[in-house]
Amino acid sequence: MLSKNKIKYLQSLKLKKFRQKYNNFLAEGEKIVAEILSQDKIKLEALFATSEWIAENPTFQGNFNKRLTIVTEKELAKISQLKTPNKVLAVVERPAPSVDSHRLSNGLSLYLDGIRDPGNMGTILRIADWFGLDYLFTSLDAADIYHPKVIQSSMGAFLRVPSARLEFSALREMVPQLKTYGMVLEGESLFKQSLDSRGIIVIGNESKGISPEIKKQIDRAISIPPGPGGNAESLNAAVATGIVCAIFRN
């Protein structure tokens, strides 16, 4: 049985300010919750599940039990962010961001400068996961990685890709020699350069591109050339990110 206050609290987590205030976020559905429960490093705060889910997950017990609330389908619908609620909803602690300067300077990372669409953000998390990137950083004005739509569309990639929300200048301070690539429309073709296997790739906002201050800090401007007879109208930001990461990794 869910109290009115509990429902109000859970519903508030769809907003960034409450996710930040309470330092947690929601993850829903059987697949994502199963992944969360299988990971040691993720701190589960509470779990709301239907009796059907409980019956199907008999091994779920022990330490988690006191954090479990059994809910009816109707209650689940009230607290869910999904159109079609799926048996179980977890409240998870936001992992404390930590950046290791050695890994940063020796690895390949992404910096999302103002990416606003949660769907794009989730898709980019999957790309970072696929190509084994070291970090996914987001600017302060970018969509929140813990937005319910990002969590759902990332297919669990948010559990595997280390991420942090910080100013670009903080990264340069940490690793001053960090080689910075920026995706711009007017850059040099990605296919005509020798690319380092280390560094950071900056992806700009869906319509405005990379912000002027960050543009100044870019070492190499790169672009994806349109094909013969193609229209360089616009490429989706996540698609462009996927192409860049594929080329850097191969």
Place this chain on the structure above:
Amino acid sequence: MLSKNKIKYLQSLKLKKFRQKYNNFLAEGEKIVAEILSQDKIKLEALFATSEWIAENPTFQGNFNKRLTIVTEKELAKISQLKTPNKVLAVVERPAPSVDSHRLSNGLSLYLDGIRDPGNMGTILRIADWFGLDYLFTSLDAADIYHPKVIQSSMGAFLRVPSARLEFSALREMVPQLKTYGMVLEGESLFKQSLDSRGIIVIGNESKGISPEIKKQIDRAISIPPGPGGNAESLNAAVATGIVCAIFRN
């Protein structure tokens, strides 16, 4: 002033069966409508615009006038498929699909086998436009190219990329020697093959991949290798398409 029947008809166009029955589709918003009006090959059937739009588009006249209905914002909201209706809505005739076997055999095309998400379909249209592909084909069970969400998310690419909905076997009959590449998880790395600049690339359904019958007709199975330490969980279908097209074109 819109009659009840007219409203009902316009609302029905959100469903594929009515778009097919009436042989037309909706396109909304200032930018897309401006592109439609600037093209000769697109047949505009009707235009519904607010008086604000009319005032801002004084050159819009002549032949189109008799197809124009001035609507209030309230009426526009009733017939619009958008959350935030944007001044103008066009009813456009579905172009008759035509496939030139010479262009097909000498060009590079995509075949979407069961892509279901209209957002993915719109993004893939933009990719095909960017890389100047010759055709975008869709299987009979794929999302409709003229679905309102595809039209809106394709950013006008649907006007530039020739498309047709047909069985894969029809293409092989037209051009028996058509070189067929298929994106599969267990294929050979895209980066370790010499790729032809001509042929057709098959992209499978978001979760099930390429259907068994089409798989049999593939000459070369290709895949995108995950990066070191990466998780080959899933790459979004549109992102995978973008990577493949970028490699084929460069």
